[in-house]
Amino acid sequence: MAEAILTATDLVKHYPIKGGVLRRTVGHVKAVDGVSFELLKGETLGIVGESGCGKSTLGRLLMRLEEPTSGSVVFDGVDMYAQRGRAMRKLRRDIQIVFQDPYTSLNPRKTVGDIVGEPFDIHPDVVPKKGRRKAVQDLLDLVGLNPEHINRYPHQFSGGQRQRIGIARGIALNPKVLICDEPVSALDVSVQAQVVNLMEKLQDELGLSYIFIAHDLSVVRHISDRVGVMYLGKMAELGEEDDIYGRPTHPYTQALLSAVPVPDPTLRDKKEQIVLKGDVPSPANPPSGCRFHTRCWKAQDKCKTDIPLLEMRPDGVATHLSACHFAQPREIIETVDVSDQQDEVGNTV
Amino acid sequence: MTEASTIAVGAEAGAPTGGQADEGRSLASDAWRQLKRNPIFWVSVTLIVLFIVMAAVPQLFTNVDPNAAVLKQARERPNANAWFGRDIQGYDIYARTIYGARASILVGVLTTLVTVVIGVTMGVLAGYYGGWLDSLVSRITDMFFAIPLLLGGILFMSTFPNDENSRYLVVVGKVVLVMAVFGWPSIARLMRSSVLQVKPNDYVQAARALGASPWRIIRSHVMPNALAPVIVVSTINLGVFITVEATLSFLGIGLTPPAVSWGVAISDALVALRTTPHILLFPSLFLSLAVLAFIMLGDAVRDAFDPKSR
Numbered sequence: 001m002a003e004a005i006l007t008a009t010d011l012v013k014h015y016p017i018k019g020g021v022l023r024r025t026v027g028h029v030k031a032v033d034g035v036s037f038e039l040l041k042g043e044t045l046g047i048v049g050e051s052g053c054g055k056s057t058l059g060r061l062l063m064r065l066e067e068p069t070s071g072s073v074v075f076d077g078v079d080m081y082a083q084r085g086r087a088m089r090k091l092r093r094d095i096q097i098v099f100q101d102p103y104t105s106l107n108p109r110k111t112v113g114d115i116v117g118e119p120f121d122i123h124p125d126v127v128p129k130k131g132r133r134k135a136v137q138d139l140l141d142l143v144g145l146n147p148e149h150i151n152r153y154p155h156q157f158s159g160g161q162r163q164r165i166g167i168a169r170g171i172a173l174n175p176k177v178l179i180c181d182e183p184v185s186a187l188d189v190s191v192q193a194q195v196v197n198l199m200e201k202l203q204d205e206l207g208l209s210y211i212f213i214a215h216d217l218s219v220v221r222h223i224s225d226r227v228g229v230m231y232l233g234k235m236a237e238l239g240e241e242d243d244i245y246g247r248p249t250h251p252y253t254q255a256l257l258s259a260v261p262v263p264d265p266t267l268r269d270k271k272e273q274i275v276l277k278g279d280v281p282s283p284a285n286p287p288s289g290c291r292f293h294t295r296c297w298k299a300q301d302k303c304k305t306d307i308p309l310l311e312m313r314p315d316g317v318a319t320h321l322s323a324c325h326f327a328q329p330r331e332i333i334e335t336v337d338v339s340d341q342q343d344e345v346g347n348t349v
Numbered sequence: 350m351t352e353a354s355t356i357a358v359g360a361e362a363g364a365p366t367g368g369q370a371d372e373g374r375s376l377a378s379d380a381w382r383q384l385k386r387n388p389i390f391w392v393s394v395t396l397i398v399l400f401i402v403m404a405a406v407p408q409l410f411t412n413v414d415p416n417a418a419v420l421k422q423a424r425e426r427p428n429a430n431a432w433f434g435r436d437i438q439g440y441d442i443y444a445r446t447i448y449g450a451r452a453s454i455l456v457g458v459l460t461t462l463v464t465v466v467i468g469v470t471m472g473v474l475a476g477y478y479g480g481w482l483d484s485l486v487s488r489i490t491d492m493f494f495a496i497p498l499l500l501g502g503i504l505f506m507s508t509f510p511n512d513e514n515s516r517y518l519v520v521v522g523k524v525v526l527v528m529a530v531f532g533w534p535s536i537a538r539l540m541r542s543s544v545l546q547v548k549p550n551d552y553v554q555a556a557r558a559l560g561a562s563p564w565r566i567i568r569s570h571v572m573p574n575a576l577a578p579v580i581v582v583s584t585i586n587l588g589v590f591i592t593v594e595a596t597l598s599f600l601g602i603g604l605t606p607p608a609v610s611w612g613v614a615i616s617d618a619l620v621a622l623r624t625t626p627h628i629l630l631f632p633s634l635f636l637s638l639a640v641l642a643f644i645m646l647g648d649a650v651r652d653a654f655d656p657k658s659r
């Protein structure tokens with residue numbers, strides 16, 4: 001097994017809610033509440049969950065765009081949140097981000113050359129000044145854009161092309177980890193495939209590790225080696241892609257997977273759909289015990305009081321980590337048929 | 350697939366932009382290329398240069414003394430001797446208008462510059478850093494908003510009045526000072542809200558993620574994207590300042606004779622508006638032209654620095 005390049009331990013991010021005339025803190029939005037995982041060298045870790053579950057906050061914490069309330073991230077043997085000034089800047093070279101919305105992630109008043117070249121301006125020792133233009137053009141070429149378009153502005157490109165520019169900026173400093181915060185969810189499906197394939201190609205060529213945050217389960221499955229499922233700021237289930245999709249043990253994962261559209265009409269009827277009751281509770285006042293107990297069909301009294309830890313469950317036959325007291329594998333998707341077909345398609349692509 | 354998509358994307362981008370693909374370009378050089386081709390830019394620059402020359406060396410345009418009153422010929426209509434006619438005191442309107450450019454341009458340009466510098470700085474600090482700094486700046490601007498510009502001007506100028514021995518620059522400086530003090534809060538507010546709009550954009554976050562310093566982020570990401578409304582409002586304000594100076598002068602507490610300005614001339618002309626409208630026409634025409642020139646320049650510059658408008 002490859003060694004871990006990034007280890008998050010008990011990451012917590014609470015945003016204070018201020019109220020009243022004196023702006024006193026009257027509560028906390030628990031956006032991320034005790035998340036731990038490891039990212040291995042060269043792997044892709046997918047993070048899925050519905051809107052508001054803390055995926056993006058997690059990404060921002062890993063980038064140190066936000067300071068955590070508590071917890072630690074060890075990156076390549078270095079405690080990230082202990083770094084200051086110069087050391088932190090040096091660390092930033094190794095961990096970069098690709099944003100969700102290609103329309104707000106590029107400065108509209110800069111040329112593509114300036115945007116992709118900015119990393120070199122901030123870290124001037126990476127590429128000598130003379131070679132920068134060449135380096136930028138090489139990057140554009142690498143992500144499948146015409147290097148001659150270096151003097152164009154972002155609005156002259158389509159969404160997919162803009163996302164490629166964002167990726168080029170992300171990989172300019174040759175990082176070890178790239179955090180992708182829903183990099184394809186703003187693109188239409190055909191362009192999604194192009195961008196996902198580009199990311200896979202770059203991973204092979206540059207040996208990148210990805211944290212791939214998304215809400216599209218099919219895309220995550222396509223690109224990920226391992227998958228983590230988040231619910232209300234906590235990790236509900238974490239394991240190999242095959243385990244999560246084939247033998248999900250957490251009821252929330254099972255419900256999520258049952259909602260994935262099945263492309264094959266003959267299989268579609270066989271599929272059972274688990275429809276959850278109610279809405280996601282407010283992260284400002286999450287349920288006690290297991291956060292999912294308010295919507296879970298398996299919930300017992302224990303779930304309301306005891307917080308289930310993320311560990312190997314169920315005893316004896318466990319294949320991966322799950323945070324459910326009553327974890328039981330359950331086949332949701334006709335895994336054999338579908339994944340074989342997907343793989344075939346994937347290979348020919 | 351990746352190969353195919355690469356080609357497809359390349360083709361999708363359409364026809365290449367004309368020439369110079371090998372030359373590195375930046376927003377500033379692109380903006381300059383754009384400006385050079387814009388006739389409005391050249392018209393406004395010509396006008397502004399003309400007014401500045403007028404303000405600096407009025408003797409070039411006329412050798413008539415603006416303070417030479419020929420009472421006998423008061424209210425004369427435009428003729429060969431006095432091109433723009435004479436006003437109620439018998440002053441040559443052409444000479445007064447030429448000499449008036451100095452005070453008006455000085456007051457308008459200086460006040461605009463000071464308000465923009467203070468307002469933008471405060472607005473960026475408040476908007477970008479937020480927290481207590483934002484509260485402080487916002488409350489200060491609130492305080493100044495409570496006092497109207499004209500009232501503040503009257504209070505200040507009557508507290509520190511000019512006398513005949515005051516030096517020209519001191520007189521002008523006082524007017525500039527009082528208008529700048531009451532004028533910067535509106536620019537600061539505008540800039541603050543504009544910065545608040547730009548700040549959450551992902552490109553600002555991306556720059557932070559790359560390790561850019563706050564100064565770099567403000568300079569190269571926040572300012573270029575937040576300045577457009579300030580450019581528009583401050584060029585319009587330039588005209589407002591020139592007219593407020595006129596109002597103060599009309600009340601006898603702004604520029605005092607023998608200083609001449611367009612504002613003073615306009616105020617003087619109002620009493621005889623029905624019988625001799627030409628006295629009002631010429632100084633107001635110059636004032637309008639000057640304000641128009643600055644507004645056009647502001648517009649041209651704003652458009653040139655917005656790649657989407659090309």
